[in-house]
Amino acid sequence: MSNDAMMGGLHEPAAATFGGSISRRPLAIIVGLIGLATGAVVPTYLASDFVLRLGGEGLLLGLLALSVAFLMNQAGLVALGAASIYGGAGYLFAIGMSDWGLTPTVALGVAFLLLLVYSAMLGALIVRTNPLAFMMLTLAAGEMVSHAVLLEGLRDYTGGADGLVVRINGSVLGVDAARFTDPAQFWSLAFVVTALVGLAFWGIGRSRLGAMLRAIRENEERMRFSGFNTFLPRLIGYVLVNVVAAIAGFLHVLNAGFVSPESLGLFVSTNTLVAALIGGISGSLGPILGGLIFSFAQDEFGARGLTQLLTGIAIVVFIVVFPRGVVGGLSGLSKRLGWRRET
Amino acid sequence: MIALLIANSLALASLLIMLSSGLALIYGLRDVINFGHGAIYMLGAYLGYTIATVGGFWLALLLVPILLALLGIAFEYLALRPLQRRSHIEVALVTLGLGIIVGQIIIYIYGGEARSVDAPKILSGSVTILHLSYPVYRLFLIVMGLGSCALLALWLRSTSSGLYVRAVSQDPSVARMMGINADRLSLLVTSLSTAFAGIAGVLAGPYLSVDPGMDVVMIVNCLIIVVIGGTGSIGGAIVAALLFGFVQVAGSVFLPNLAALVPYILLMVVLLIAPGGIGRGRVLG
Numbered sequence: 001m002s003n004d005a006m007m008g009g010l011h012e013p014a015a016a017t018f019g020g021s022i023s024r025r026p027l028a029i030i031v032g033l034i035g036l037a038t039g040a041v042v043p044t045y046l047a048s049d050f051v052l053r054l055g056g057e058g059l060l061l062g063l064l065a066l067s068v069a070f071l072m073n074q075a076g077l078v079a080l081g082a083a084s085i086y087g088g089a090g091y092l093f094a095i096g097m098s099d100w101g102l103t104p105t106v107a108l109g110v111a112f113l114l115l116l117v118y119s120a121m122l123g124a125l126i127v128r129t130n131p132l133a134f135m136m137l138t139l140a141a142g143e144m145v146s147h148a149v150l151l152e153g154l155r156d157y158t159g160g161a162d163g164l165v166v167r168i169n170g171s172v173l174g175v176d177a178a179r180f181t182d183p184a185q186f187w188s189l190a191f192v193v194t195a196l197v198g199l200a201f202w203g204i205g206r207s208r209l210g211a212m213l214r215a216i217r218e219n220e221e222r223m224r225f226s227g228f229n230t231f232l233p234r235l236i237g238y239v240l241v242n243v244v245a246a247i248a249g250f251l252h253v254l255n256a257g258f259v260s261p262e263s264l265g266l267f268v269s270t271n272t273l274v275a276a277l278i279g280g281i282s283g284s285l286g287p288i289l290g291g292l293i294f295s296f297a298q299d300e301f302g303a304r305g306l307t308q309l310l311t312g313i314a315i316v317v318f319i320v321v322f323p324r325g326v327v328g329g330l331s332g333l334s335k336r337l338g339w340r341r342e343t
Numbered sequence: 344m345i346a347l348l349i350a351n352s353l354a355l356a357s358l359l360i361m362l363s364s365g366l367a368l369i370y371g372l373r374d375v376i377n378f379g380h381g382a383i384y385m386l387g388a389y390l391g392y393t394i395a396t397v398g399g400f401w402l403a404l405l406l407v408p409i410l411l412a413l414l415g416i417a418f419e420y421l422a423l424r425p426l427q428r429r430s431h432i433e434v435a436l437v438t439l440g441l442g443i444i445v446g447q448i449i450i451y452i453y454g455g456e457a458r459s460v461d462a463p464k465i466l467s468g469s470v471t472i473l474h475l476s477y478p479v480y481r482l483f484l485i486v487m488g489l490g491s492c493a494l495l496a497l498w499l500r501s502t503s504s505g506l507y508v509r510a511v512s513q514d515p516s517v518a519r520m521m522g523i524n525a526d527r528l529s530l531l532v533t534s535l536s537t538a539f540a541g542i543a544g545v546l547a548g549p550y551l552s553v554d555p556g557m558d559v560v561m562i563v564n565c566l567i568i569v570v571i572g573g574t575g576s577i578g579g580a581i582v583a584a585l586l587f588g589f590v591q592v593a594g595s596v597f598l599p600n601l602a603a604l605v606p607y608i609l610l611m612v613v614l615l616i617a618p619g620g621i622g623r624g625r626v627l628g
Contacts, residue, residue: 133574148603151604309443309448312440312444315437315443
């Protein structure tokens with residue numbers, strides 16, 4: 001079966017909508033840096049700690065959504081197991097410090113390497129299948145990790161259903177651990193990390209890897225018959241998005257100071273998916289914005305049960321009615337009104 | 344011991360066969376994996392619980408499939424047909440969303456605690472076969488599972504509508520050109536699939552527990568089975584369900600500490616050996 005119709009209206013064709021001429025590049029860099037600094041600093045003066053905390057959570061969800069959206073948009077693959085890497089990062093980091101007696105920085109490095117090996121092995125198994133099977137397999141792998149954490153034999157390490165409180169003595173990567181728990185400083189850090197990841201994904205989308213991923217998405221068979229290796233680009237893409245999920249997981253555990261089985265669960269994965277769909281998956285801005293919208297909306301609509309119901313409704317509504325999300329919709333609108341050139 | 348092991352795994356596999364063959368059928372006709380299948384099974388279980396407390400188990404076993412077949416018709420008309428031109432991934436995500444909605448409404452109505460359903464008198468207790476005492480209810484499950492398997496095979500192999508279903512699954516465009524009405528077949532298959540999920544839900548009541556997490560557990564199990572069996576292959580799904588039931592039961596006996604992970608290990612092993620699943624090449628049957 002051809003993958004031509006696999007993703008339908010969810011993504012835009014890879015038009016160079018952001019492509020300015022080369023002479024404008026220094027200006028773009030300056031504007032970008034000013035924007036980055038403004039976003040990282042200004043809210044810490046304007047917003048309350050509570051809003052900053054929600055914003056920080058929104059950014060972490062946005063980071064996860066970025067990774068899911070990148071794979072969806074470029075490779076046509078929906079990963080439903082983002083949470084297992086996100087939560088798994090926290091668990092490995094915590095276990096590294098408390099059970100293996102590592103310093104925070106070493107624990108972080110070891111956890112990162114273990115996740116890299118895990119996602120490369122899992123990826124090697126599952127990127128060979130078709131997109132629907134990939135979706136099923138990532139869901140199954142995520143559930144496997146959730147079950148593994150709750151295993152009776154691992155209770156001493158993982159704390160079972162109670163999760164683990166993570167105490168960090170000293171500094172992580174040269175940064176005092178206390179700084180991660182302060183909402184204002186965390187917002188700045190998370191904002192810069194998220195913006196850089198967004199920029200990196202934007203760049204990768206325009207690189208040879210992005211072009212290959214899209215070509216494989218459109219017609220895997222034709223690429224294979226043309227002599228391209230269709231396995232490796234997908235594997236690299238899969239590992240790459242898991243690296244981002246791991247970064248989000250580390251930031252989460254440094255900020256929250258605990259990990260629990262909930263952080264691994266299917267609900268985090270579906271929330272991520274909703275965040276990506278709300279913002280729109282074709283680009284870097286959408287998923288980040290989607291994460292922030294989701295986080296504040298979740299606070300607005302309160303009770304846990306209701307949130308889940310709304311998550312389900314949001315998936316249906318955004319796919320059926322607004323497949324391009326908020327950002328995609330707005331950019332379509334601006335095009336129609338003639339504010340931006342057709343490309 | 345071996346006989347008991349096989350009987351227990353057959354009982355579990357019976358439920359899994361009813362659920363995963365339904366998933367494979369819809370996939371065959373519509374190229375859609377119904378991620379909401381677990382929620383439909385859960386709906387069947389809770390409806391079964393309610394009807395069984397009012398009018399008894401047999402009434403539940405009769406009414407629930409009818410009600411869920413109607414739900415399947417609604418699902419076909421409201422979701423599958425309007426979204427026919429959208430990508431398979433998008434439709435799969437919509438079914439995921441619908442599944443979450445159904446699951447959450449059930450939890451909203453029934454609350455978070457687990458419910459238990461009693462087996463009817465005639466099916467409770469145990470019988471002795473070849474010096475082996477075995478619960479009657481599990482025998483009943485095996486009969487139901489193998490029976491539905493046989494009916495399904497009979498339908499697909501020796502009726503014209505079964506032939507059409509196989510034809511559409513094999514090659515939708517040629518089948519349409521030959522004048523087969525794929526939409527009408529899909530209606531039949533979708534309602535059959537949800538009705539089977541409902542029966543599985545009712546049957547699960549006295550055997551497993553009826554609780555809020557049952558939809559996720561079962562959909563993940565079914566997805567594993569469908570992948571092991573080769574997506575869309577009913578024969579593969581049935582063999583995979585038997586295999587899955589066996590490793591699950593054997594795992595809980597021999598590796599109680601790791602039992603929860605055994606199905607995933609099976610999945611990894613099968614994917615390593617045969618990335619396309621064991622039913623590769625044959626679409627249905």
